[in-house]
Amino acid sequence: MKIRNQGVVPIEQLKADTKKATAEMAKPAVKQAAAGANISSTSLAAGASLDHLSAQDEVDMDKVMAMRSAIENGELALDADALISAVLELHRR
Numbered sequence: 001m002k003i004r005n006q007g008v009v010p011i012e013q014l015k016a017d018t019k020k021a022t023a024e025m026a027k028p029a030v031k032q033a034a035a036g037a038n039i040s041s042t043s044l045a046a047g048a049s050l051d052h053l054s055a056q057d058e059v060d061m062d063k064v065m066a067m068r069s070a071i072e073n074g075e076l077a078l079d080a081d082a083l084i085s086a087v088l089e090l091h092r093r
Contacts, residue, residue, distance in 0.1 A: 011065060018059055 070076040 011061065015057075015061055018057060018061070 067076070
């Protein structure tokens with residue numbers, strides 16, 4: 001896999017793109033309930049939870065910006081042994 005530097009994307013653009021993608025994924029399929037069907041309180045609560053989670057940002061942009069800043073400023077401490085172990089574990093799966 002090649003990783004290319006494609007320049008810095010403005011944070012406002014990242015936020016807008018993330019919200020747009022999240023909104024498109026969150027659109028529920030419209031389903032009609034059968035006449036006289038009852039929906040349990042558990043189902044209603046689950047639906048409300050899903051609606052709440054769908055409205056949240058999928059990516060914590062504050063953390064992303066903090067990491068970006070640390071990388072750019074050479075302040076990111078890296079444990080090479082932990083990184084190597086994580087890569088090896090990933091490829092063992």
